[in-house]
Amino acid sequence: MTEPSTSEHGRTDPSLSAIMSERQQLINLTYRLLGSLTEAEDVVQETYTRWYAMSPQQREAVETPGAWLTTVASRVCLDLLGSARARRERYVGEWVPEPLPDGAQWVSGRWGGTAAADPADRVTLDESINMAFLVVLDLMTPAERVAFILHDVFRYSFAEVAAIVGRTPAACRQLASSARRRIRASQSAAAPAALRADTVRAFKQAWAAKDIDALIGLLAPDATATGDGGGLVPAALHPVEGAEQIARFFAGRMDSAPDVTLVESTVNGQPGLVAQVDGVSVSVLAFDIEGDRIKRIWAVLNPDKLRPWRTAG
Structure with a gap:
């Protein structure tokens, strides 16, 4: 221009x-x-x-x-x-x-x-x-x-x-x-900012440990997890529904990517997580939290949507 x-x-x-x-x-x-x-x-x-x-x-x-x-x-x-x-x-x-x-x-x-x-x-x-x-x-x-x-x-x-x-x-x-x-x-009932951060941190720890029981305990029974790979990288084509199904799905993702590092970050003004491989952001996760339970997870893996996360800092 x-x-x-x-x-x-x-x-x-x-x-x-x-x-x-x-x-x-x-x-x-x-x-x-x-x-x-x-x-x-x-x-x-x-x-x-x-x-x-x-x-x-x-x-x-x-x-x-x-x-x-x-x-x-x-x-x-x-x-x-x-x-x-x-x-x-x-x-x-x-x-x-x-x-x-x-x-x-x-x-x-x-x-x-x-x-x-x-x-x-x-x-x-x-x-x-x-x-x-x-x-x-x-x-x-x-x-x-x-x-x-x-x-x-x-x-x-x-x-x-x-x-x-x-x-x-x-x-x-x-x-x-x-x-x-x-x-x-x-709208979900708003959880205090500190509780949201604690819940995301607990999810990160349970995910890294592949602790399915701990993950289930952090998720609402009717929770949903949606991934966006845009057809450019592997991602679930449809939302994963239910606490146990989501817990097993995330544990399985950790098995398939043992070299991933999880980093706490602010995503759209809320506590979130960034998955990195060799310092490069490969997925950004946003959460909707009600009380101390996670109701919705959005994971963006489409590299075209991660440009700010790969160049900011």
Whole structure:
């Protein structure tokens, strides 16, 4: 993407810093809308490309550039979400949102960098970005997802949402309400952060020891475990259900990969695990914990979705 930074007389474009300062907001928005950091990056690049494709006079006529950028990015996401169902039907196995590492920084289009990087390039991790939340978002219609994220997470008015999605404010209110019901129906009783961390640590220890009884004790009887290999690496094609079945499955995976190292990490703002081989991340696990029992596990093995985990640090 080419971004002119100077005027025809060689002076710095005074609008450039203001426009680029919207990048954090756009990355935060598009990742939530798509559940894919790679696609979010592409959408933000496309949004800026469209901005700079306009003449200087057209850009000057935009009263609120940030609102313009958000509108364009949201509409691009809406189009992508509309075609996502067909793309998911061609996806090999289960599709899980792309996991985000803690404190990762988006620097010059690449993950990594130093702590001195521009804070505006940092992806915000909070409760609206945890894996359980993103999985539910993926079950919504495109219009539901966009209306809900814009209104409930980013606090846009329904009139503003309506202008973006091409519906009436009343229709957008209904869409957000429907999305809210989906979120409430799927939510587990929140466990304290310390208890979540302790439970994940106990799972790590039991898994490393291949202690099936201990694993069963940490899992809810109706727990599910979903793996995403994208057809690129071996992974269960369908969710594994039930505490005993999951315990035996994970113990078996440890038998087949004796050189794996399990590392505690923050995954989408929650306690999680990273499986590494020779220091390279090969799987990232996110957990949904209710009380002191694990209800859901999402394991992302697709190497295309692990790029931030292999370059951050």
